Amino acid sequence: MSDFLKPRAVIFDLDGTLLDTFPAIVAAWNAAMEPLFGRSFDPQEVVSHFGPPDEGMLYAAFPPALSPQEQGEAIERYYGAYKRAHENIEPFVGIETLLDYLKGKAIPLGVMTGKGRRSCDETLKFFGWTERFGCIVTGDEVAEPKPNPDGVLRVARELGIAPQECVFVGDSPADIGAAENAEMFSVVAGWHDYYFDELKKLNPDLWPQSPLELQEWLEGRLA
Numbered sequence: 503m504s505d506f507l508k509p510r511a512v513i514f515d516l517d518g519t520l521l522d523t524f525p526a527i528v529a530a531w532n533a534a535m536e537p538l539f540g541r542s543f544d545p546q547e548v549v550s551h552f553g554p555p556d557e558g559m560l561y562a563a564f565p566p567a568l569s570p571q572e573q574g575e576a577i578e579r580y581y582g583a584y585k586r587a588h589e590n591i592e593p594f595v596g597i598e599t600l601l602d603y604l605k606g607k608a609i610p611l612g613v614m615t616g617k618g619r620r621s622c623d624e625t626l627k628f629f630g631w632t633e634r635f636g637c638i639v640t641g642d643e644v645a646e647p648k649p650n651p652d653g654v655l656r657v658a659r660e661l662g663i664a665p666q667e668c669v670f671v672g673d674s675p676a677d678i679g680a681a682e683n684a685e686m687f688s689v690v691a692g693w694h695d696y697y698f699d700e701l702k703k704l705n706p707d708l709w710p711q712s713p714l715e716l717q718e719w720l721e722g723r724l725a
Contacts, residue, residue, distance in 0.1 A: 511663040515672035516615035526587035533583035555618035555641035596713030612657035649679025
């Protein structure tokens with residue numbers, strides 16, 4: 503998309519892009535799973551389950567003999583621990599300033615996250631971001647996870663902007679794949695480098711190292 507000139511909407515992933523939520527998700531996973539398996543899971547193990555929304559990840563990993571009641575109890579442990587962990591979650595440095603800048607420029611904003619609606623709303627409410635975004639689509643509202651483009655295309659459609667005029671910012675290979683499959687301008691959230699080695703194999707349109715660097719690029723396009 504080398505001919506991309508002026509973005510008319512910016513869509514963000516949530517976990518690892520706007521917020522450093524990975525430690526909170528790991529803590530929530532262990533709250534749910536440690537009583538079932540008798541051990542804790544390291545971050546790499548937990549991240550390997552990413553893709554489906556929260557409950558989908560849990561159901562796929564539950565022991566086969568677990569009763570519906572035990573499943574429900576584990577799910578509630580997950581959500582309870584995730585909610586408590588918000589005291590230790592912060593937006594990445596520069597994100598609030600970036601969002602304020604885009605708001606000042608009247609650029610429509612959206613979120614397409616793989617997490618489920620319940621945990622997404624919990625997070626957005628905690629940070630006062632409920633009204634920040636014109637459209638929010640979660641992983642349990644689409645048939646297939648990223649890199650399937652349906653979620654980001656739905657956000658663009660609801661914002662009323664053609665996909666080719668949208669920027670999609672995300673930290674994972676699935677995010678970049680979704681952007682490319684939707685014909686959007688793909689931006690790696692280079693400030694979160696968990697997937698660095700995998701992303702090096704791809705060809706994103708832009709790889710800023712900080713939200714400030716992304717903002718400077720946008721300022722050049724939106725001047």
